[in-house]
Amino acid sequence: MDTKPLISVRNLNVFYANTQALKNISVDIPDKKITVIIGPSGCGKTTLLKSFNRLIDSANDITVSGEVLVDGENILDPKIEITHIRKKMGLLSQKPSPLPMSIYDNVAYGRRIHGLGNKKELDTIVEHYLKEASLWDEVKDRLHAPASQLSVGQQQRLCLARGLAVEPEIILGDEPTSALDPKSSQHIEKRFLELKKQYSIVIVSHILRQAKRLADYVIFLYLGELIEHGPAGEVLDNPRQEMTREYIKGIIS
Amino acid sequence: MGNSSIVYGAFGFAIMLSLGLRASLLGGIIVVALLILPIMSRAMDEVMRMTPPEILDASYALGATRLETAMKVMVRQSLPGIVTAVIIAFGRGIGDAASVLFTAGFTDSLPSSLLRPVATLPLAIFFQLGTPFAQVRARAYAAALLLTLIILIISIFSRIVARKYTRHIVK
Numbered sequence: 001m002d003t004k005p006l007i008s009v010r011n012l013n014v015f016y017a018n019t020q021a022l023k024n025i026s027v028d029i030p031d032k033k034i035t036v037i038i039g040p041s042g043c044g045k046t047t048l049l050k051s052f053n054r055l056i057d058s059a060n061d062i063t064v065s066g067e068v069l070v071d072g073e074n075i076l077d078p079k080i081e082i083t084h085i086r087k088k089m090g091l092l093s094q095k096p097s098p099l100p101m102s103i104y105d106n107v108a109y110g111r112r113i114h115g116l117g118n119k120k121e122l123d124t125i126v127e128h129y130l131k132e133a134s135l136w137d138e139v140k141d142r143l144h145a146p147a148s149q150l151s152v153g154q155q156q157r158l159c160l161a162r163g164l165a166v167e168p169e170i171i172l173g174d175e176p177t178s179a180l181d182p183k184s185s186q187h188i189e190k191r192f193l194e195l196k197k198q199y200s201i202v203i204v205s206h207i208l209r210q211a212k213r214l215a216d217y218v219i220f221l222y223l224g225e226l227i228e229h230g231p232a233g234e235v236l237d238n239p240r241q242e243m244t245r246e247y248i249k250g251i252i253s
Numbered sequence: 254m255g256n257s258s259i260v261y262g263a264f265g266f267a268i269m270l271s272l273g274l275r276a277s278l279l280g281g282i283i284v285v286a287l288l289i290l291p292i293m294s295r296a297m298d299e300v301m302r303m304t305p306p307e308i309l310d311a312s313y314a315l316g317a318t319r320l321e322t323a324m325k326v327m328v329r330q331s332l333p334g335i336v337t338a339v340i341i342a343f344g345r346g347i348g349d350a351a352s353v354l355f356t357a358g359f360t361d362s363l364p365s366s367l368l369r370p371v372a373t374l375p376l377a378i379f380f381q382l383g384t385p386f387a388q389v390r391a392r393a394y395a396a397a398l399l400l401t402l403i404i405l406i407i408s409i410f411s412r413i414v415a416r417k418y419t420r421h422i423v424k
Contacts, residue, residue: 055310083316091314097307100330100421109325110315146421159311166315 006031006170006200007052012066014047016059021047023224025066029217034192034201036211036232039221040247045204046174048221052202053089053172054082070170087114090163092176092188096155098147099162103130103139106147106158110166125165133161133191153184160191171195173203177210189214208248212236220244259351261288266355279367281357285346293342300334301327308423330422333415340411344404350375374400 005028014022022044029035037045050056051068054075067074075085087110099106107126116122126143130136135157139150147158156176163171173192177185192201192214205211211218215232220241228235228244239245265284266276274280304327312322328335350373358370359380372380374396381393 053314055314058306058310058313083318086314087316089314091311093307093311095307097305097311098423099308099311099326100423102421109312110317113315113317113321113325148421148423162311162315 004031005029006070007202008067008069009048009051010067010069012048012051012068013064014044014051014056015063017061021224022051025221025226027219027226027229029200029202031200032196032198033216034196034203034214035217035219036215037202037204037219037221038206038208038211038247039227041206042223043221044224045206045221048219049172049174049202049204051076052170053086053091055091057082087166088168089170089172090160090166090168092156092159092163092171092173094175095179096152096159098150098155098158101147102144103147103150103158104143106162107165109162114166129161129165130158132164132195133157134187135161151184153180153187156180156184156188157191160188164195169200171199171201173201175204175206178206185210208236220247222247257351258288258349259354262352262355265352269356275368276356276358276370277368278357278364278371281353281371281373282367284352284356285349288349288352289342289346292345293338296338296341297331297335300331300338303334304330305423329418332418333422336411336415336418340407343407347373347403348375348400350379354379374403 007029009025009027009029012022012025013020025048037048039045047056051064052070052075056062056064064076066076068076070085070088073080073085075082099109101109104126107129108122111122111125116125127136127140130139135154138154139145139158147155150158156179160171171192177188180188189210192203195201196216203214205214211232215236217230218232218235219229220227220235220239220243222243228239228241234240235244236248239248261284265280265287269276269280308326308330309322312326313319317325353373353376357373357376359372359376360370361372364371377396378393378400381389381396384390
């Protein structure tokens, strides 16, 4: 790896009640690249992603051990301030989840929470990030309309703008295009390819073609175990592990 | 929640007796508050639990704390339900006679302090209908009309408020 890793996972174990969702995962996520986590359903992809911003904390009855280092800080440390960690990461969920407020307020939400009240500055920020998510032209005349009126594809771009507005370093996507039509998916994918110049992006995907289009680095999980990881070209075109080969050929899914 | 309001009234009355208090506006206020509190909190709790977990996660993911998420996201999402809960509880409180029967007392005049007895509309109806004088009974009917109108206005108002806030709700 040429650059210093942004997220380092060391011996991460996650249990939901008595079920082990992640088994001793150790992996480095490279900086300013798109990393795609692939694997069949229920293999722990989402759990791994959510452990990066500790959203797994919301689940009941969860036990976590190991380390997740972001910028050298172990974010699983109970002493760490969690809002500070989450500010560094924008999240796109499977189903777009606009907040129950206007388009404008959705984008401004994060910044307002972190103490920005100046209307002029907020206006600039909202416009900037809506453009960044290529949504501005579609919504500039109805910024104060409810976000829930947007189409699903637009909602996902709004969520992207909302996440970018808090100026994160990392964008996390949990199958961010799975609820979208092909056109909207393409839109989001295009954004990702441009955004990786400034951000590190980690996406969970079960679409192999999407992984091929986007990934610089690939992590393959199977039933909570890390089977293989490495640069996209190696893992996807020339996997070392039998299991990865079978998954890519579509034998296990 | 399903407790009969006379039980609240009797309980309030017993406590007031032991404290040496007489039936008063204050006693009525406290007992009606106790009566509607469980109705209101239960209805609010139920509607807030309906908040989709994804939008709460979305708020957390932006670095919001639990309190910020509750105040800015959960309350907004549940606002129509919260308004409805307040209205239902209000209707229950304003229309209830049994709980204030012993605790608020009855009088024909306006109370001059919190410690004086007071007539609620249902109590006015109750006592005035029982008199043999046609004029007094007419006042009872007037009180009944007034009560009905208040509840009508409040429910129309709640519809308007709820509609205004429904537009932002995420389904």
